[in-house]
Amino acid sequence: MTKVIxxxxxxxxxxxxxxxxxDLQEASDEQLDALKVTPSNTKVSEYVxxxxxxxxxxxxxxxxxxxxxYDKGGMxxxxxxxxxxxASMVNHCIYCAAVHAMRHAQIExxxxxxxxxxxxxxxxxxxxxxxxxxxxxxxxxDCPSQAGPEHMQxxxxxxxxxxxxxxxxxxxSLFGWANRLMHVLGDPVxxxxxGK
Amino acid sequence: xxxxxxxxxxxxxxxxxxxxxxxxxRANIFEMTQAxxxxxxxxxxxxxxxxxxxxxxxxxxAKLNEEAELAARYAADAGNYAALVDxxxxxxxxxxxxxxxxxxxxxxxxxRVAGADISGLQSAGxxxxxxxxxxxxxxxxxxxxxxxxxxxxxxxxxx
Numbered sequence: 001m002t003k004v005i006x007x008x009x010x011x012x013x014x015x016x017x018x019x020x021x022x023d024l025q026e027a028s029d030e031q032l033d034a035l036k037v038t039p040s041n042t043k044v045s046e047y048v049x050x051x052x053x054x055x056x057x058x059x060x061x062x063x064x065x066x067x068x069x070y071d072k073g074g075m076x077x078x079x080x081x082x083x084x085x086x087a088s089m090v091n092h093c094i095y096c097a098a099v100h101a102m103r104h105a106q107i108e109x110x111x112x113x114x115x116x117x118x119x120x121x122x123x124x125x126x127x128x129x130x131x132x133x134x135x136x137x138x139x140x141x142d143c144p145s146q147a148g149p150e151h152m153q154x155x156x157x158x159x160x161x162x163x164x165x166x167x168x169x170x171x172x173s174l175f176g177w178a179n180r181l182m183h184v185l186g187d188p189v190x191x192x193x194x195g196k
Numbered sequence: 197x198x199x200x201x202x203x204x205x206x207x208x209x210x211x212x213x214x215x216x217x218x219x220x221x222r223a224n225i226f227e228m229t230q231a232x233x234x235x236x237x238x239x240x241x242x243x244x245x246x247x248x249x250x251x252x253x254x255x256x257x258a259k260l261n262e263e264a265e266l267a268a269r270y271a272a273d274a275g276n277y278a279a280l281v282d283x284x285x286x287x288x289x290x291x292x293x294x295x296x297x298x299x300x301x302x303x304x305x306x307x308r309v310a311g312a313d314i315s316g317l318q319s320a321g322x323x324x325x326x327x328x329x330x331x332x333x334x335x336x337x338x339x340x341x342x343x344x345x346x347x348x349x350x351x352x353x354x355x
Binding site for chain 1: 214240313325331341343345354
Protein backbone atom coordinates (compact mmCIF):
# COMPACT_ATOMS: atom_id res chain seq x y z
CA MET A 1 0.00 0.00 0.00
CA THR A 2 1.10 3.52 -0.73
CA LYS A 3 -0.06 6.86 0.55
CA VAL A 4 -0.05 9.94 -1.68
CA ILE A 5 1.59 12.92 0.03
CA UNK A 6 -0.39 16.15 -0.24
CA UNK A 7 1.39 18.43 2.23
CA UNK A 8 4.74 20.13 1.74
CA UNK A 9 7.61 18.35 3.45
CA UNK A 10 11.42 18.24 3.33
CA UNK A 11 11.24 14.48 3.75
CA UNK A 12 11.62 13.57 0.07
CA UNK A 13 8.87 11.14 -0.99
CA UNK A 14 9.09 8.29 -3.46
CA UNK A 15 7.94 9.28 -6.96
CA UNK A 16 5.42 6.85 -8.42
CA UNK A 17 4.77 7.19 -12.18
CA UNK A 18 1.22 7.40 -13.55
CA UNK A 19 2.41 5.97 -16.88
CA UNK A 20 4.54 2.91 -17.50
CA UNK A 21 8.25 3.84 -17.60
CA UNK A 22 10.47 2.54 -20.39
CA ASP A 23 11.51 -1.06 -19.74
CA LEU A 24 15.31 -1.17 -19.91
CA GLN A 25 15.12 -4.61 -21.55
CA GLU A 26 13.16 -3.10 -24.42
CA ALA A 27 14.95 0.25 -24.65
CA SER A 28 16.29 1.46 -28.00
CA ASP A 29 19.97 2.23 -28.50
CA GLU A 30 19.14 5.95 -28.49
CA GLN A 31 17.31 5.56 -25.17
CA LEU A 32 20.16 3.58 -23.63
CA ASP A 33 22.59 6.25 -24.79
CA ALA A 34 20.48 9.06 -23.30
CA LEU A 35 20.07 7.09 -20.07
CA LYS A 36 23.85 6.53 -19.93
CA VAL A 37 23.19 2.88 -19.25
CA THR A 38 26.29 0.70 -19.33
CA PRO A 39 26.83 -2.85 -18.11
CA SER A 40 28.25 -1.40 -14.89
CA ASN A 41 25.60 1.28 -14.50
CA THR A 42 22.06 -0.02 -14.73
CA LYS A 43 20.57 2.06 -11.93
CA VAL A 44 18.17 4.52 -13.50
CA SER A 45 15.32 6.16 -11.58
CA GLU A 46 11.71 5.51 -12.58
CA TYR A 47 11.40 9.23 -13.28
CA VAL A 48 14.22 9.22 -15.83
CA UNK A 49 12.88 5.96 -17.33
CA UNK A 50 9.52 7.71 -17.73
CA UNK A 51 11.11 10.69 -19.47
CA UNK A 52 12.98 8.28 -21.75
CA UNK A 53 9.71 7.90 -23.67
CA UNK A 54 10.67 11.28 -25.19
CA UNK A 55 14.36 10.66 -25.68
CA UNK A 56 15.12 13.80 -27.70
CA UNK A 57 13.86 15.98 -24.82
CA UNK A 58 15.61 13.90 -22.19
CA UNK A 59 18.99 14.35 -23.88
CA UNK A 60 18.85 18.16 -23.78
CA UNK A 61 17.05 18.45 -20.45
CA UNK A 62 19.69 17.14 -18.05
CA UNK A 63 22.63 19.37 -19.12
CA UNK A 64 20.33 22.41 -19.20
CA UNK A 65 19.00 21.61 -15.74
CA UNK A 66 22.50 21.22 -14.33
CA UNK A 67 23.76 24.44 -15.94
CA UNK A 68 20.89 26.52 -14.53
CA UNK A 69 21.15 25.11 -11.02
CA TYR A 70 24.91 24.54 -10.64
CA ASP A 71 27.03 26.62 -13.07
CA LYS A 72 29.53 28.92 -11.34
CA GLY A 73 29.03 32.65 -10.83
CA GLY A 74 25.82 34.65 -10.56
CA MET A 75 23.31 33.82 -7.86
CA UNK A 76 24.24 31.53 -4.98
CA UNK A 77 23.26 27.86 -5.01
CA UNK A 78 20.86 28.25 -2.10
CA UNK A 79 19.11 31.24 -3.65
CA UNK A 80 18.60 29.29 -6.87
CA UNK A 81 17.00 26.59 -4.72
CA UNK A 82 14.70 29.23 -3.24
CA UNK A 83 13.63 30.23 -6.77
CA UNK A 84 12.93 26.57 -7.55
CA UNK A 85 10.96 26.23 -4.33
CA UNK A 86 8.80 29.29 -5.08
CA ALA A 87 7.75 27.80 -8.42
CA SER A 88 7.16 24.37 -6.89
CA MET A 89 4.93 25.81 -4.17
CA VAL A 90 2.79 27.68 -6.73
CA ASN A 91 2.39 24.54 -8.81
CA HIS A 92 1.94 22.40 -5.70
CA CYS A 93 4.64 19.98 -6.82
CA ILE A 94 5.22 18.20 -3.52
CA TYR A 95 8.15 16.18 -4.83
CA CYS A 96 10.12 19.10 -6.32
CA ALA A 97 9.37 21.26 -3.28
CA ALA A 98 10.72 18.54 -0.98
CA VAL A 99 13.94 18.02 -2.94
CA HIS A 100 14.73 21.72 -3.24
CA ALA A 101 13.71 22.66 0.29
CA MET A 102 15.97 19.86 1.52
CA ARG A 103 18.87 21.14 -0.64
CA HIS A 104 18.30 24.70 0.53
CA ALA A 105 18.42 23.54 4.15
CA GLN A 106 21.59 21.51 3.49
CA ILE A 107 23.43 24.37 1.81
CA GLU A 108 22.34 26.91 4.42
CA UNK A 109 22.86 24.39 7.24
CA UNK A 110 19.54 25.69 8.53
CA UNK A 111 15.91 24.71 8.14
CA UNK A 112 14.66 28.10 9.31
CA UNK A 113 13.60 29.53 5.93
CA UNK A 114 11.96 26.39 4.60
CA UNK A 115 10.30 25.65 7.95
CA UNK A 116 8.68 29.09 7.81
CA UNK A 117 7.64 28.71 4.18
CA UNK A 118 6.05 25.31 4.74
CA UNK A 119 4.38 26.41 7.98
CA UNK A 120 3.17 29.89 6.99
CA UNK A 121 3.05 29.68 3.19
CA UNK A 122 3.89 32.60 0.93
CA UNK A 123 3.30 35.10 3.77
CA UNK A 124 6.13 33.65 5.85
CA UNK A 125 8.37 36.14 7.64
CA UNK A 126 11.57 36.17 5.55
CA UNK A 127 14.61 38.44 5.36
CA UNK A 128 14.51 41.25 2.78
CA UNK A 129 16.61 39.47 0.17
CA UNK A 130 14.89 36.08 0.51
CA UNK A 131 11.53 37.86 0.48
CA UNK A 132 12.29 39.61 -2.83
CA UNK A 133 13.61 36.38 -4.39
CA UNK A 134 10.71 34.23 -3.24
CA UNK A 135 8.03 36.77 -4.20
CA UNK A 136 9.46 37.14 -7.69
CA UNK A 137 9.62 33.36 -8.21
CA UNK A 138 6.01 33.00 -7.05
CA UNK A 139 4.73 35.84 -9.26
CA UNK A 140 6.61 34.57 -12.33
CA UNK A 141 5.20 31.07 -11.81
CA ASP A 142 1.55 32.10 -12.13
CA CYS A 143 -0.22 31.66 -15.47
CA PRO A 144 0.01 34.23 -16.87
CA SER A 145 3.02 35.58 -14.98
CA GLN A 146 2.14 38.20 -12.37
CA ALA A 147 5.72 39.46 -12.07
CA GLY A 148 6.01 43.20 -12.65
CA PRO A 149 8.37 46.15 -12.34
CA GLU A 150 7.65 46.30 -8.60
CA HIS A 151 9.20 42.85 -8.19
CA MET A 152 12.25 43.93 -10.20
CA GLN A 153 12.55 47.04 -8.04
CA UNK A 154 12.43 44.91 -4.87
CA UNK A 155 15.19 42.64 -6.21
CA UNK A 156 17.35 45.63 -7.05
CA UNK A 157 16.76 47.20 -3.64
CA UNK A 158 17.64 43.89 -1.99
CA UNK A 159 21.03 44.12 -3.74
CA UNK A 160 20.75 41.61 -6.58
CA UNK A 161 22.81 42.47 -9.65
CA UNK A 162 21.86 41.71 -13.27
CA UNK A 163 23.60 38.32 -13.32
CA UNK A 164 21.80 37.27 -10.13
CA UNK A 165 18.41 38.40 -11.40
CA UNK A 166 18.96 36.42 -14.61
CA UNK A 167 19.84 33.29 -12.61
CA UNK A 168 16.68 33.75 -10.55
CA UNK A 169 14.56 34.05 -13.71
CA UNK A 170 16.20 30.89 -15.06
CA UNK A 171 15.84 28.79 -11.89
CA UNK A 172 12.21 29.78 -11.24
CA SER A 173 11.32 29.23 -14.91
CA LEU A 174 13.10 25.88 -14.98
CA PHE A 175 10.78 24.66 -12.26
CA GLY A 176 7.80 25.70 -14.34
CA TRP A 177 9.20 22.93 -16.55
CA ALA A 178 10.20 20.38 -13.91
CA ASN A 179 6.93 20.73 -11.96
CA ARG A 180 4.91 20.02 -15.12
CA LEU A 181 6.71 16.68 -15.46
CA MET A 182 6.97 15.57 -11.83
CA HIS A 183 3.53 16.73 -10.69
CA VAL A 184 1.77 15.67 -13.90
CA LEU A 185 3.35 12.31 -14.70
CA GLY A 186 3.47 10.84 -11.20
CA ASP A 187 2.47 10.93 -7.55
CA PRO A 188 4.63 11.65 -4.49
CA VAL A 189 4.08 8.68 -2.19
CA UNK A 190 5.31 7.18 1.04
CA UNK A 191 5.96 3.47 0.61
CA UNK A 192 4.66 1.86 3.78
CA UNK A 193 7.41 -0.74 3.98
CA UNK A 194 10.19 1.75 3.21
CA GLY A 195 10.99 2.69 6.79
CA LYS A 196 10.63 6.40 7.47
CA UNK B 197 29.25 35.91 -30.05
CA UNK B 198 25.80 36.50 -31.49
CA UNK B 199 23.09 34.49 -29.77
CA UNK B 200 20.04 34.00 -31.96
CA UNK B 201 17.38 32.28 -29.90
CA UNK B 202 13.60 32.44 -29.68
CA UNK B 203 13.73 33.54 -26.04
CA UNK B 204 16.09 36.46 -26.67
CA UNK B 205 14.37 37.54 -29.87
CA UNK B 206 10.91 37.40 -28.27
CA UNK B 207 12.03 39.48 -25.30
CA UNK B 208 13.83 41.94 -27.61
CA UNK B 209 17.20 41.76 -25.89
CA UNK B 210 19.56 43.93 -27.94
CA UNK B 211 23.35 44.15 -28.02
CA UNK B 212 25.24 46.48 -25.70
CA UNK B 213 22.71 46.48 -22.85
CA UNK B 214 23.27 45.37 -19.26
CA UNK B 215 20.80 42.54 -19.82
CA UNK B 216 22.76 41.39 -22.86
CA UNK B 217 25.94 41.28 -20.77
CA UNK B 218 24.24 39.02 -18.21
CA UNK B 219 22.86 36.83 -20.99
CA UNK B 220 26.33 36.44 -22.55
CA UNK B 221 27.50 35.08 -19.20
CA ARG B 222 24.91 32.31 -19.55
CA ALA B 223 25.26 31.83 -23.33
CA ASN B 224 25.44 28.04 -22.90
CA ILE B 225 22.02 28.06 -21.22
CA PHE B 226 20.42 30.04 -24.02
CA GLU B 227 21.94 27.72 -26.61
CA MET B 228 20.63 24.66 -24.75
CA THR B 229 17.23 26.33 -24.39
CA GLN B 230 17.08 26.64 -28.17
CA ALA B 231 18.12 22.98 -28.55
CA UNK B 232 15.29 22.04 -26.20
CA UNK B 233 12.85 24.00 -28.36
CA UNK B 234 13.96 21.92 -31.35
CA UNK B 235 13.46 18.72 -29.36
CA UNK B 236 9.86 19.47 -28.38
CA UNK B 237 8.60 21.56 -31.32
CA UNK B 238 10.41 19.87 -34.21
CA UNK B 239 11.61 16.42 -33.03
CA UNK B 240 12.87 13.85 -35.52
CA UNK B 241 10.50 11.29 -33.99
CA UNK B 242 7.31 13.26 -33.47
CA UNK B 243 5.10 10.26 -32.65
CA UNK B 244 1.43 11.05 -33.33
CA UNK B 245 1.93 14.79 -32.61
CA UNK B 246 3.00 16.42 -35.88
CA UNK B 247 5.22 19.50 -35.98
CA UNK B 248 2.17 21.53 -37.05
CA UNK B 249 0.08 20.32 -34.10
CA UNK B 250 2.96 20.98 -31.71
CA UNK B 251 3.32 24.52 -33.07
CA UNK B 252 -0.42 25.09 -32.65
CA UNK B 253 -0.39 23.84 -29.06
CA UNK B 254 2.69 25.94 -28.30
CA UNK B 255 1.01 29.07 -29.68
CA UNK B 256 -2.11 28.27 -27.66
CA UNK B 257 -0.10 27.93 -24.45
CA ALA B 258 1.70 31.21 -25.21
CA LYS B 259 -1.72 32.83 -25.59
CA LEU B 260 -2.93 31.41 -22.29
CA ASN B 261 0.13 33.11 -20.82
CA GLU B 262 -0.60 36.38 -22.66
CA GLU B 263 2.65 36.12 -24.63
CA ALA B 264 1.34 37.45 -27.94
CA GLU B 265 4.71 37.78 -29.64
CA LEU B 266 5.73 34.20 -28.95
CA ALA B 267 2.24 32.96 -29.83
CA ALA B 268 2.51 34.60 -33.25
CA ARG B 269 5.92 32.98 -33.86
CA TYR B 270 4.60 29.51 -33.16
CA ALA B 271 1.23 30.08 -34.86
CA ALA B 272 3.06 30.71 -38.13
CA ASP B 273 3.95 26.98 -38.21
CA ALA B 274 0.56 25.64 -37.11
CA GLY B 275 -0.65 24.73 -40.63
CA ASN B 276 -3.82 22.65 -40.58
CA TYR B 277 -4.10 23.02 -36.81
CA ALA B 278 -4.19 26.82 -36.83
CA ALA B 279 -7.71 26.85 -35.35
CA LEU B 280 -6.36 25.36 -32.10
CA VAL B 281 -4.23 28.44 -31.47
CA ASP B 282 -7.41 30.13 -30.23
CA UNK B 283 -7.91 29.08 -26.57
CA UNK B 284 -11.71 29.14 -27.02
CA UNK B 285 -11.47 26.24 -29.52
CA UNK B 286 -11.87 23.03 -27.51
CA UNK B 287 -10.37 20.57 -29.99
CA UNK B 288 -13.58 18.67 -30.76
CA UNK B 289 -13.45 19.57 -34.46
CA UNK B 290 -9.95 18.06 -34.67
CA UNK B 291 -10.91 15.02 -32.58
CA UNK B 292 -8.40 16.23 -29.99
CA UNK B 293 -10.67 17.38 -27.16
CA UNK B 294 -8.91 15.22 -24.52
CA UNK B 295 -5.47 16.36 -25.64
CA UNK B 296 -6.37 20.04 -25.79
CA UNK B 297 -8.13 19.93 -22.41
CA UNK B 298 -5.11 18.25 -20.86
CA UNK B 299 -2.66 20.75 -22.34
CA UNK B 300 -4.71 23.73 -21.13
CA UNK B 301 -4.93 22.35 -17.60
CA UNK B 302 -1.23 21.50 -17.36
CA UNK B 303 -0.30 24.95 -18.65
CA UNK B 304 -2.73 27.11 -16.70
CA UNK B 305 -3.94 25.13 -13.68
CA UNK B 306 -0.93 22.93 -12.97
CA UNK B 307 -1.53 22.48 -9.26
CA ARG B 308 -4.90 20.79 -9.91
CA VAL B 309 -3.59 18.19 -12.36
CA ALA B 310 -4.32 14.74 -10.93
CA GLY B 311 -4.13 11.06 -11.78
CA ALA B 312 -7.54 11.26 -13.47
CA ASP B 313 -6.12 13.60 -16.10
CA ILE B 314 -3.59 10.97 -17.12
CA SER B 315 -6.09 8.10 -17.01
CA GLY B 316 -8.45 10.25 -19.12
CA LEU B 317 -5.85 10.44 -21.87
CA GLN B 318 -5.18 6.71 -21.57
CA SER B 319 -8.93 6.00 -21.89
CA ALA B 320 -8.99 8.21 -25.00
CA GLY B 321 -6.39 5.89 -26.52
CA UNK B 322 -3.26 8.00 -26.02
CA UNK B 323 -0.20 5.77 -25.45
CA UNK B 324 1.97 6.37 -22.38
CA UNK B 325 4.94 7.48 -24.50
CA UNK B 326 2.75 10.04 -26.23
CA UNK B 327 1.47 11.39 -22.89
CA UNK B 328 5.10 12.01 -21.91
CA UNK B 329 5.64 13.81 -25.24
CA UNK B 330 2.70 16.12 -24.51
CA UNK B 331 3.95 16.83 -20.99
CA UNK B 332 7.45 17.65 -22.28
CA UNK B 333 6.10 20.10 -24.86
CA UNK B 334 3.95 21.78 -22.24
CA UNK B 335 6.69 21.84 -19.62
CA UNK B 336 9.28 23.35 -21.95
CA UNK B 337 6.88 26.13 -22.94
CA UNK B 338 6.19 26.96 -19.29
CA UNK B 339 9.94 27.52 -18.96
CA UNK B 340 10.53 29.42 -22.20
CA UNK B 341 7.53 31.71 -21.65
CA UNK B 342 8.73 32.66 -18.16
CA UNK B 343 12.29 33.27 -19.31
CA UNK B 344 10.89 35.67 -21.91
CA UNK B 345 8.64 37.40 -19.36
CA UNK B 346 11.56 37.76 -16.96
CA UNK B 347 13.97 39.08 -19.60
CA UNK B 348 11.42 41.67 -20.67
CA UNK B 349 11.16 42.87 -17.07
CA UNK B 350 14.95 43.08 -16.81
CA UNK B 351 15.06 45.08 -20.00
CA UNK B 352 12.43 47.49 -18.65
CA UNK B 353 14.39 47.91 -15.44
CA UNK B 354 17.71 48.77 -17.07
CA UNK B 355 16.23 51.01 -19.78
